[in-house]
Amino acid sequence: MTDAPPKRGPDKGYAGGEYSDGRLSAPAALRNRAHLTAALTDIAPAKGRALEIASGTGEHVICFAPAMPGLVWQPTDPAPDRRASITAWIKAEPAPNIEPPVALDACAPGWAATHGPADLIFLANLLHLVTEQEAQTCLTEMAGALTPNGRAAVYGPFLRNGETTSEGDAAFDARIRAEHPDRGYKDLQWVRDTWAKAGLIPDTPRPMPANNLLLVAHKPA
Template identity: 55%
Template structure:
């Protein structure tokens, strides 16, 4: 099923870049948050989408950036965005992060970034993704999960409630995940997280191995 989302039908420029409004809005706030975390080394971006985030963040963060996508149709936009900046951005890899075993295939990463995906996949798929994070994250590494979440089963604004209802109307298996459920799944994977408030009622979960000292 193809979901109807606020960015559905995003403009495609002549050079192949998709101009996704939500990514353009949240790229700078996410970058500012990541700059305060002391990230270094190799970053795996799960569900890179248009590639706008890689182009906006890889250079300023000084990371070797590995985009991934489950949809090969997005590769052209990722490559087009990468070509607009001088940054260490690798060609995109095909990855379905909701399938068990992907962490063993890709190895460990110093940093992992996931933006606006958990609410678009079923709970079982989200549980698999979160379980794999523990194996994919290097000792001392940091994973950052950005997006909207329910708190104690409730949306935090009328707009979030309407969007969540729209998603569930299209597919009852998807929709906003409760923050406590997500942190519980991370705990099962040996991970703990700090929670940073972000614009538009979103959160950034800063995830590390439970034995690692917090740096936020």
């Protein structure tokens, strides 16, 4: 399931998900980023360009960049307030291999031509919040933006054989579908098949904490 709300103690400068300098904070990102950093470090190329799509608050990329110093990280997000937060996090925790954030709607067609090529493309916790067509566009554009031998990685909750695998996942998926019937969890095999149709070779899914998965695929040389 998606990461449950954490118990959070007093944090100087933090109030209601926002720091006094404009940084936004997502509790789920703080909980999962160490696990994601370890998993991405295992699959990432030693050097090249890494594209993070739907970067959100910016709390992932500031953790990824120091751990993978051979990659130049490009964070992106379609929302101005999120890009402002990313900029604030980079200022607060700078790394020489993080570029300033740029605008990118990962579910809009055509972005591979303007935001590629990339040796690693990462996306977290988006596919279940968009329609199947939007998710298909996102996955196909990821494939198009990769360099030969490049890798795409998507993290989040997924169905297995069309079914949720925990009560928490079932409840969360039901809430999403109650508000937006055309959205909800995507099946891991559907993601793999979509990537395969786009020319990628899916790797074995990687189990992650909180019943989530990291789905990875690579582009043939």
